[in-house]
Amino acid sequence: xxxxxxxxxxxxxxxxxxxxxxxxxxxxxxxxxxxxxxxxxxxxxxxxxxxxxxxxxxxxxxxxxxxxxxxxxxxxxxxxxxxxxxxxxxxxxxxxxxxxxxxxxxxxxxxxxxxxxxxxxxxxxxxxxxxxxxxxxxxxxxxxxxxxxxxxxxxxxxxxxxxxxxxxxxxxxxxxxxxxxxxxxxxxxxxxxxxxxxxxxxxxxxxxxxxxxxxxxxxxxxxxxxxxxxxxxxxxxxxxxxxxxxxxxxxxxxxxxxxxxxxxxxxxxxxxxxxxxxxxxxxxxxxxxxxxxxxxxxxxxxxxxxxxxx
Amino acid sequence: xxxxxxxxxxxxxxxxxxxxxxxxxxxxxxxxxxxxxxxxxxxxxxxxxxxxxxxxxxxxxxxxxxxxxxxxxxxxxxxxxxxxxxxxxxxxxxxxxxxxxxxxxxxxxxxxxxxxxxxxxxxxxxxxxxxxxxxxxxxxxxxxxxxxxxxxxxxxxxxxxxxxxxxxxxxxxxxxxxxxxxxxxxxxxxxxxxxxxxxxxxxxxxxxxxxxxxxxxxxxxxxxxxxxxxxxxxxxxxxxxxxxxxxxxxxxxxxxxxxxxxxxxxxxxxxxxxxxxxxxxxxxxxxxxxxxxxxxxxxxxxxxxxxxxxxxxxxxxxxxxxxxxxxxxxxxxxxxxxxxxxxxxxxxxxxxxxxxxxxxxxxxxxxxxxxxxxxxxxxxxxxxxxxxxxxxxxxxxxxxx
Amino acid sequence: xxxxxxxxxxxxxxxxxxxxxxxxxxxxxxxxxxxxxxxxxxxxxxxxxxxxxxxxxxxxxxxxxxxxxxxxxxxxxxxxxxxxxxxxxxxxxxxxxxxxxxxxxxxxxxxxxxxxxxxxxxxxxxxxxxxxxxxxxxxxxxxxxxxxxxxxxxxxxxxxxxxxxxxxxxxxxxxxxxxxxxxxxxxxxxxxxxxxxxxxxxxxxxxxxxxxxxxxxxxxxxxxxxxxxxxxxxxxxxxxxxxxxxxxxxxxxxxxxxxxxxxxxxxxxxxxxxxxxxxxxxxxxxx
Numbered sequence: 001x002x003x004x005x006x007x008x009x010x011x012x013x014x015x016x017x018x019x020x021x022x023x024x025x026x027x028x029x030x031x032x033x034x035x036x037x038x039x040x041x042x043x044x045x046x047x048x049x050x051x052x053x054x055x056x057x058x059x060x061x062x063x064x065x066x067x068x069x070x071x072x073x074x075x076x077x078x079x080x081x082x083x084x085x086x087x088x089x090x091x092x093x094x095x096x097x098x099x100x101x102x103x104x105x106x107x108x109x110x111x112x113x114x115x116x117x118x119x120x121x122x123x124x125x126x127x128x129x130x131x132x133x134x135x136x137x138x139x140x141x142x143x144x145x146x147x148x149x150x151x152x153x154x155x156x157x158x159x160x161x162x163x164x165x166x167x168x169x170x171x172x173x174x175x176x177x178x179x180x181x182x183x184x185x186x187x188x189x190x191x192x193x194x195x196x197x198x199x200x201x202x203x204x205x206x207x208x209x210x211x212x213x214x215x216x217x218x219x220x221x222x223x224x225x226x227x228x229x230x231x232x233x234x235x236x237x238x239x240x241x242x243x244x245x246x247x248x249x250x251x252x253x254x255x256x257x258x259x260x261x262x263x264x265x266x267x268x269x270x271x272x273x274x275x276x277x278x279x280x281x282x283x284x285x286x287x288x289x290x291x292x293x294x295x296x297x298x299x300x301x302x303x304x305x306x307x308x309x310x
Numbered sequence: 311x312x313x314x315x316x317x318x319x320x321x322x323x324x325x326x327x328x329x330x331x332x333x334x335x336x337x338x339x340x341x342x343x344x345x346x347x348x349x350x351x352x353x354x355x356x357x358x359x360x361x362x363x364x365x366x367x368x369x370x371x372x373x374x375x376x377x378x379x380x381x382x383x384x385x386x387x388x389x390x391x392x393x394x395x396x397x398x399x400x401x402x403x404x405x406x407x408x409x410x411x412x413x414x415x416x417x418x419x420x421x422x423x424x425x426x427x428x429x430x431x432x433x434x435x436x437x438x439x440x441x442x443x444x445x446x447x448x449x450x451x452x453x454x455x456x457x458x459x460x461x462x463x464x465x466x467x468x469x470x471x472x473x474x475x476x477x478x479x480x481x482x483x484x485x486x487x488x489x490x491x492x493x494x495x496x497x498x499x500x501x502x503x504x505x506x507x508x509x510x511x512x513x514x515x516x517x518x519x520x521x522x523x524x525x526x527x528x529x530x531x532x533x534x535x536x537x538x539x540x541x542x543x544x545x546x547x548x549x550x551x552x553x554x555x556x557x558x559x560x561x562x563x564x565x566x567x568x569x570x571x572x573x574x575x576x577x578x579x580x581x582x583x584x585x586x587x588x589x590x591x592x593x594x595x596x597x598x599x600x601x602x603x604x605x606x607x608x609x610x611x612x613x614x615x616x617x618x619x620x621x622x623x624x625x626x627x628x629x630x631x632x633x634x635x636x637x638x639x640x641x642x643x644x645x646x647x648x649x650x651x652x653x654x655x656x657x658x659x660x661x662x663x664x665x666x667x668x669x670x671x672x673x674x675x676x677x678x679x680x681x682x683x684x685x686x687x688x689x690x691x692x693x694x695x696x697x698x699x700x701x702x703x704x705x706x707x708x709x710x711x
Numbered sequence: 712x713x714x715x716x717x718x719x720x721x722x723x724x725x726x727x728x729x730x731x732x733x734x735x736x737x738x739x740x741x742x743x744x745x746x747x748x749x750x751x752x753x754x755x756x757x758x759x760x761x762x763x764x765x766x767x768x769x770x771x772x773x774x775x776x777x778x779x780x781x782x783x784x785x786x787x788x789x790x791x792x793x794x795x796x797x798x799x800x801x802x803x804x805x806x807x808x809x810x811x812x813x814x815x816x817x818x819x820x821x822x823x824x825x826x827x828x829x830x831x832x833x834x835x836x837x838x839x840x841x842x843x844x845x846x847x848x849x850x851x852x853x854x855x856x857x858x859x860x861x862x863x864x865x866x867x868x869x870x871x872x873x874x875x876x877x878x879x880x881x882x883x884x885x886x887x888x889x890x891x892x893x894x895x896x897x898x899x900x901x902x903x904x905x906x907x908x909x910x911x912x913x914x915x916x917x918x919x920x921x922x923x924x925x926x927x928x929x930x931x932x933x934x935x936x937x938x939x940x941x942x943x944x945x946x947x948x949x950x951x952x953x954x955x956x957x958x959x960x961x962x963x964x965x966x967x968x969x970x971x972x973x974x975x976x977x978x979x980x981x982x983x984x985x986x987x988x989x990x991x992x993x994x995x996x997x998x
Contacts, residue, residue, distance in 0.1 A: 027432075028410035031403050054806055103982050107989055110742055110805050111940070115981065117744070118933035122974045125526045128497035129971035132505065132524040139467075139503045141427070141449060143456060221398045223427035225499040227352070227527050228398055232929060236817075243810070268393075268400065269407075273350060275395070277821030283814025287807060288793070350824060352926075497971050525970035530921040531721075534965035537713060537846075554830055558922060565839045565848050587834070 004171065011167075015160045022149035034152045034220070036261045038213055041159040042234075043242040043253030045209035048166045049202040050239075051247040052178035055109045058235040059100065061120035063093045063207040065230030067214025069127060072140035072224035082144055086215040090208045097207025101200035116235070124230035131226070140224040154216045162209050166250040174198050240279060243286045246293025255294050340388040341378060341648065343369075343638075344408035345418040346429075351396025352528070353422055355553050359581055360444065360627045361421045363619040365389060368635040370618050378639055381646035387639075390414060398428045405432045414438075415648050416638060423447055423500065430457040439641070439654040441634040443627055446470055446500075448507070454674040459654050461637075463630055463669070463676045465696060470598065471508045473681030473694035474574055477596065477704055478546055479515055486706055487571050492521035492544035494535055494559075496552045501527075504550035504576065520544050527552060536562035546572035553578035556597075557587060564591050564710045571706040572596065580626035580683055580690050592685055594707040599626020600683025600692025602700030611665040625683055625690035633664035667698070713845040714963045720847060722958025723855035724917050727862055728931065729938035729950040731910030737945030738882045738902035740801065741791055741808045745816035746935055747928030748823070749779060749907050753914025754923045755823055758831035768835060768919050769857065772912045783907025786815070787900045795896075816928065823925035830924045837920075854916040861912060865905075866947055878902050882945035910935075930974070937981045943994025952992060956980070 021033050042060055050057050067089045074085035100119070104112045169175040177198045218224055245256025260282070267278050290297055347361045348354040369389050372378060377386040390412050394401035401420065408414040409432070417433060419442040420426050426445035433440050434457040441461045447453065448467045454460055481487045491512055495505035501524065512519060521542035525535055532555060539547060547570045549559050556578040563573065578584060579597020602608055608629060615623040615632075623629065637657060642648065645656040661670035669676050680695035684704060691702045728750055735743045743749075753775050757768040794811060798804035836850040869875040880888040881898045889895050917923070938957055942949025957977060964976040984991065 026410045028403075028406040031406040035399055035403065056806065056809060103985060107985060108805075110809070111985055111989070113742075113809055114933070114936045114940070115978075115985075117929065117936075118974065118978065121930065121933075122978045125497070125971050125973075126975050128502070128526060129524065129969055129975075132495070132497050132502050132971070133969070139423075139447060139449065139499060141452070143452065220402065221424070221428045222431065223424045223499070225424050227498055228424065233397075236813075265403070268395075268403075273393075273825055274821065276817050276824060280814045280816070280818030280821060283810060283817060284790075287811045287814060291807075355830070523969055523971075526974070528927065529970055529973075530923060530927065531965075532970075533717065533848075534962060535970050537717075538966055554922065554924075557830070561834065561837065561922075565837060566846060567839065 004167070008164075008167065011160070011163055015156065018156055019153065022152050027148065030148050030152065032261060032265060034148055034155065036257055037152055037155040037159060038217060039238065039241055039257045039261065040254055041155055041162055041213050042210055042238045043245070043257055044159060044162045044166060044250065045206050045213075046238050046242050047247050047250060047253055048162070048169055049199075049206045050242070051250075051252075052175070053109075053199055053202075055105070055199070055203075056113045056239060057116050057203070057206060058113060058232070058239065059097070059116040059119050059207070060210045060238040061231045061233070061235035062116070062123045063097065063210035064214035064217075064234055065120060065123060065127075065226070066093045066096065067211035067216075068218040068221075068224055068229035069140075069214075069226065070211075071215045071218040072142050072229075073131070073135065075142055076140045076224075077135060082142070082219065086212065089215045090211040093207040093211030094204050097204040098200060100207075101203040102196075105199040105203060106196045117232075120230045120232045120235060124226050127230070128226050142218045142222055142224060144219040146219045148220070151216060151220050155213065158209065158212055158216065163250060165205065169202070170250065174201065178202065236279065240282055240286070243293055244282060244290065246290075246295030248292055249295045252293050252295040259294075339383070340386045341380070341416065341642070342388050342390055342412060342414045343416050343418060344390045344392075344405075344412060344414035346392045346394050346401055346404040346408065347418075347421040347425075348396040349393035351394075353396045356444075356578065357421045359583075359621070359624050360631055361418075362391075363615060363621050363623070364628055364631040364635065365391075365418055367615055367618050368632060368639070371614065372639055379643050380648060389418075394420070394425065396422075398424060401425050401428060402432060405429050409433075409436045409438070416642070416650070416653070418638075419443060419445070419634065426460070427453065430460050434459050437650045437654070439638070439650060439657055441637050441657065443630045443634050448503075450675055451673075458674070461657060461671055461674045461676070463634055463679065464627060465677075465679045465681060467503050467507050469679075469696060470681055471504060471511055474508070474548060474596070475511045475515055476694060477574075477682060478512070478517060478548075478572060481546075481572060481704070481706070482517075487545040489517045490520045490543060490545045491517045491548060492539040492542055492546070492570075493519055493548045493550075494521070494539060495524050495550035496527050496555050497524040498527040498552065500577075501550045501552065508548065508550065525555065528554065530558075532558040532562050533565070535559070536566050536568065540566050540568050544570055546570055547574065548572075549575040551575045551577065553581070557584065560584070560588055560592055560595070564588070567710055569709075571708075573707045574682070579685075580624050582622040582624065585685060585688060585690070590688075591710050593688075594684060594686065594705045596682055596684045596693070596704070597626075597690065598682065599624070600680035600690065600695060600701075601625045601629055602692055602698065603689055605667075605700055607665045607667070625692075626680065629665050630679060633662075633666040633669060636664040637662045637669060712843060714966055715959060716842050716845045716847060717851075717966075718959030718962035719955065720851040720855045720958075721962060722955040723858040723862075724913055725934065725938060725958050726951045726954035727858040727913035727916070728910050728935050729942070729954050730862060730865060730947060731906040731908075731913065732935040732939050733942075733945060733947060733950050734878070734902045734906030734909070736939060738878055739787065739791075739899040739906070740795075740804060740885070741787070741812065741903060742805050743812045743903075743906075744809055744932055745812040745819060745928075746910055747930065747932030748816045748819040749783070749910045750914035750917070750931050750935075751823060751923055751925060751928040752819065753779065753911030754831055754918035755827060755925070756911075757915035757918045758833055759827065761833050761835060768915050769853070772857070772915045775911045775915050776908045779911035780904045780908035784900055784904035786907075787903040790815070791903070792896070792900075795899075816932075820925055820928065827925065830922050831918055833918075835919045848920060850919040854919055857916055858913065861909065862951070865909065869947060874898070874901065878905075879945075933974075934977060937977055937984075939991075940989075941980065941984050941991055943991025946991065946993040949991055949993030 070089035071085040074080040104115045241256040242253045246252030348357045377384040392404040419440040423445045426442045495501035521539045556575045574596040576598045580599035641653045641656040645652040678697040680692040682694035683690045683692045757771045760766040794807040838849045877893045938953040942953035961973045
């Protein structure tokens, strides 16, 4: 238990340090910071589910969109407050994730991946159809007084909560169950673990937090268009950063997000047409060279060092 | 991607300058103007036709004339370009980069309503004037109240639709068409807004919407839409569409030989490529925008556009985009300084001589733009507009051959 | 009637593409998420050659097919075989192949964007024709006929030639095939290459009547996957039936309800299959 407390204190210290960022950097680096913090929250939440189960979820974009879209619709068409919508939308995503999980997680991982692949696209179409035929909107404006710093702090808060959740899950029965499922599902079933329910519950948390992040980011864009918030690209970015860092550890995503964001920025400036190819290359890199991410490699290296000493 | 498009200009001018009376400050000082817009992604097609060539043309024209006269000193303009990949997150980063890293003096307003609104708070906080073109919204009062540095030049959503409604009403009152209207729209923010406004307006004007459907942005197969519209036996067809579907619908209309006397599709109908892809088959098709090619200023502008950029200007927002840049340039000269607040103030309170004629802003909005144009014998001429001259009469569509 | 005719025409080309994925997933056991991009590459080739060299897409497919065959074979041999070798079970191979082919798909999209960033818009055989009283365009009919021709030949090859039968055997069981002396790695490579070739040809055909662009591959991957799973992995007949169902349902939904719901309809079908018959219409329960 001691090690666990130490981990928490370390994490808390990092959070406090991170909170000072908006006060010391210029707005350009802050905007990069906001993007990075957004992905840290999304990727850590993703790892909570996909890490132990090895189910590659591409649904982040769909849930993120639900968050942003509900906030925008609520504020723009129904004059509801940001806080209300930001609180409501994650629960909507929770239910949605529950339904999806129930339908697909009882089968093998491949079906799940395929299903989530087109999910953002499909929900976008569905939502646009509903909006067009039943809601009749005059544009989704999210005009608030939040500054980049406010959004950064909100995202930092979410990331911290997600991390805490992950830490708690790892030590709980569900976490234990999932680790076993990840290693061998039939063993888990024989031991009496309700594999389906465990998977579904954790998948629901991913949906919850992705939607919350989407809701919080909406004020940054001020004008929400369905094809921007329901972005399949976002799903891919979450997966690639999480895997790059390493899905085996809760802090893997942080190790993945920060360098990736910086490299992405650099490539965007110098060779903007090549960013898609960059994603492809990094994916291939992950599969062939870093199957357990950077964290995995680092841990291997440490293990070897320790072995070498004996 | 940084591109110093004017480097050659600066070099040539420096040489000329040193041969006459050059001041030491001449060669070193340029006005940095940032421009972030899509070069890749879904909106890149539109930006490549309407936005980027005009940025290039304006910078070229200004520097050919020796630069802008800033309080007695002639300064060249230097454009710093970034591709936002049609992604608001990227756009925000690039905007911040321009302000903080590149220290741009001024910026070219973004392309696309969503991007203008996303960038408004950032540029607003830093005090950059934004003379927006491709930003069409009904919320101008709210937005200009919140962002006093934001200026609009292409009209509201309502006026956008109004032009089409007027045409329908006129033709019906003249007995040329009945009141059956088939309306489709792209199910994205812009299309949904437009169709909502239109639905109310058309119904109020006594029209019957015999077909009223939307399709997702990027639908590759529009034949069910066109078949459905045709089966409803409409007198007029109105599509609140974006470039890919504007083109796709035209193809389908030709195949189905849609028998309507009024056919309208929205964005990109005014692109030269629309005529290029379909030729005389799309004669008498109506679309968003329009321009008066007989106006000498416009004619000269189009000629220069072709010569300098090698591309044909579109028949709608191209001229407005160029005019917006002229406004910026004249405001800098008029204020006589690079101080952004002074320039913003100047824009608010003065009038400008542009290719669109004389422009001035009332509460940050300029009311001089075309709303509907029509392809007539290979030229897309303006037929409806606000405060513009040279509208030609509307012709009826007669088959797709 | 309109719907049935349009739906069938659409299904023809869908079937061809699904057959390609069936070979790759059902035989080589590679969940190829770059399938849609291979399709779009075929479309790009047809577009580019038509626009620049006025070569009819119907001729282009004879170039596209072999090139795609070789390309996919190389991909299998050099990029995917290492994954096959290092995976301890089918599950891990699937995850690895998903990620690897995913990376490949981005790479391909990036390449395609640098060749042609806009839409592959060209008009080919766009004349209206009448089939059984309903209007359609000539290009759809031609694409349909070509798809039937190619699909039919593939079917005959799989059932009446030695290599074809070997391919089917590997689809049923890799261990059993190995035991009877079939060179499983070679057959897998062959199947993967063949699958890629068929998909690319399908892409060239589709591009004659649907305007594609570099980023639209993922939607086609989705639909191909839905068809393959609906028909039963490894089952060619199943894929054809599933393609017809999807084609007709999509057209029906677009015409009768709303064009915006076609993808949702496809998803609905997918969910129903997953809930009630996950092995597919013609498939057998996994052992």
